[in-house]
Amino acid sequence: MTTLITKYEVPISIIPNRPELDDLYRNHHLTVFRTAYRITGNTADAEDVLQTVFLRIVRREDAADVIERPENYLRRAAVHAALDVVRARRSGADIDLDRLPAPSSRPDEGDLRDVLRHALSELPARSAEIFTLRFFEGLTNPEIAKALGISSITVAVTLHRTRRELQKKLRAS
Numbered sequence: 001m002t003t004l005i006t007k008y009e010v011p012i013s014i015i016p017n018r019p020e021l022d023d024l025y026r027n028h029h030l031t032v033f034r035t036a037y038r039i040t041g042n043t044a045d046a047e048d049v050l051q052t053v054f055l056r057i058v059r060r061e062d063a064a065d066v067i068e069r070p071e072n073y074l075r076r077a078a079v080h081a082a083l084d085v086v087r088a089r090r091s092g093a094d095i096d097l098d099r100l101p102a103p104s105s106r107p108d109e110g111d112l113r114d115v116l117r118h119a120l121s122e123l124p125a126r127s128a129e130i131f132t133l134r135f136f137e138g139l140t141n142p143e144i145a146k147a148l149g150i151s152s153i154t155v156a157v158t159l160h161r162t163r164r165e166l167q168k169k170l171r172a173s
Helices: 019-040 043-059 070-092 109-121 125-135 141-148 152-172
Strands: none
Touching (some): 019 043, 019 109, 070 109, 070 125, 125 152
16 A cells, blocks of 8 residues: 655655655655756656655665665655656657747856756766765765775866866856
8 A cells, every 4th residue: 555645744654564765755755856846847757766766765675775875865866866867858859940930149047957967967877976966955065985995086077177178068058
């Protein structure tokens, strides 16, 4: 028996006899939602990501028992799921280029965010994840390194290369 999860309520029970999942949801659902929203820029998509992340955990046999650092794990899962949503949105859209308005000399902030989301979705998953954790989630390089199990140097180099690549993509658009 599964209880319906709404935007404003914490479920009483997601799955019977699985209180660790209820606790995991109660303690971390806002982190997952906020992370997803920062990447997708859309409430509905962020809610879909929230649902996807927790449903994947529910379907696992070992569920929440083996998640050692749940906040890091769930944040990373949200980043990956949100990037999947952005990629799917981009690849599923057929745009008639003749009907697009002429680009303005200075795109507004919303346009810039859309361009950045599109550019992020074209990056390798690891680069997009590191960039998102640093600039959307505000983690420091050492925190990212610890969360991903890599060195701080690797994080710094990846961020440098990713920023350079994104700057090229943003200039081109």
